[in-house]
Amino acid sequence: MQENYACAIDRLDLAGDQELKIGYGILPSIQVFSAVDVIDIYTTNNYTNTKVTGAGSIGYKIYLSKNLSFGIYGGMERESGNLSQTFADDYSLDSWETNQLGTFTRTTYVLAGEVTLNILNYKNITFYTTLGLGNEFVHETDYYSVISADSLIKSNFNRFAFYISPYGAKFGGPRLSGNVEMGLGYKGMFNFSLNYKIFRSKHAAKREAEEEDAKQEQMDEEAQDRENNEDSTEQ
Numbered sequence: 001m002q003e004n005y006a007c008a009i010d011r012l013d014l015a016g017d018q019e020l021k022i023g024y025g026i027l028p029s030i031q032v033f034s035a036v037d038v039i040d041i042y043t044t045n046n047y048t049n050t051k052v053t054g055a056g057s058i059g060y061k062i063y064l065s066k067n068l069s070f071g072i073y074g075g076m077e078r079e080s081g082n083l084s085q086t087f088a089d090d091y092s093l094d095s096w097e098t099n100q101l102g103t104f105t106r107t108t109y110v111l112a113g114e115v116t117l118n119i120l121n122y123k124n125i126t127f128y129t130t131l132g133l134g135n136e137f138v139h140e141t142d143y144y145s146v147i148s149a150d151s152l153i154k155s156n157f158n159r160f161a162f163y164i165s166p167y168g169a170k171f172g173g174p175r176l177s178g179n180v181e182m183g184l185g186y187k188g189m190f191n192f193s194l195n196y197k198i199f200r201s202k203h204a205a206k207r208e209a210e211e212e213d214a215k216q217e218q219m220d221e222e223a224q225d226r227e228n229n230e231d232s233t234e235q
Contacts, residue, residue: 025054086097109137
């Protein structure tokens with residue numbers, strides 16, 4: 001009966017838990033794929049010498065069960081670089097030339113929903129996979145310095161955002177933990193985050209209280225054994 005009760009608690013151990021997280025991603029999708037706008041068959045505008053800050057983020061997650069959770073991701077990425085133009089007078093490769101037109105800055109805000117499935121659960125580490133889908137809100141400023149009159153062009157647009165991570169690991173305690181992920185999309189090829197549980201389910205809280213009581217009982221027994229051994233030695 002006790003074993004069946006323990007199994008039931010284990011299955012519901014994380015259900016209802018809620019946590020907040022902050023993270024940082026290296027090599028987000030905007031840095032992996034070059035942004036190129038083709039004007040015509042002879043002319044191409046390119047974004048060159050691009051610098052990306054990385055993907056900073058905050059998030060919220062709620063556990064639906066021990067192995068399944070749903071989260072909301074909010075992130076920001078910033079790019080800057082040069083605007084250049086590559087053109088040709090004819091079809092020959094020797095005629096291609098590149099001129100710098102100006103500079104650009106682009107800020108991307110990401111809002112997405114994520115589903116995480118735990119694959120392997122150990123005491124202090126969990127391996128999982130994550131899928132995220134959402135939207136990117138992009139604000140871009142292009143400054144053209146080679147036109148007769150300097151031109152500043154601002155634009156706003158939306159685009160589809162995705163993230164998939166087949167390999168993720170979470171390690172730490174019941175309240176404070178860290179994540180390491182390898183994937184592709186808005187969070188970056190390598191993502192690191194710090195998590196804090198803001199709410200623990202009643203099942204998890206009961207489990208923690210039982211574990212604390214067991215530890216205290218063990219410490220009391222060890223102290224009593226040491227005391228008995230000292231009394232035996234004196235006699």
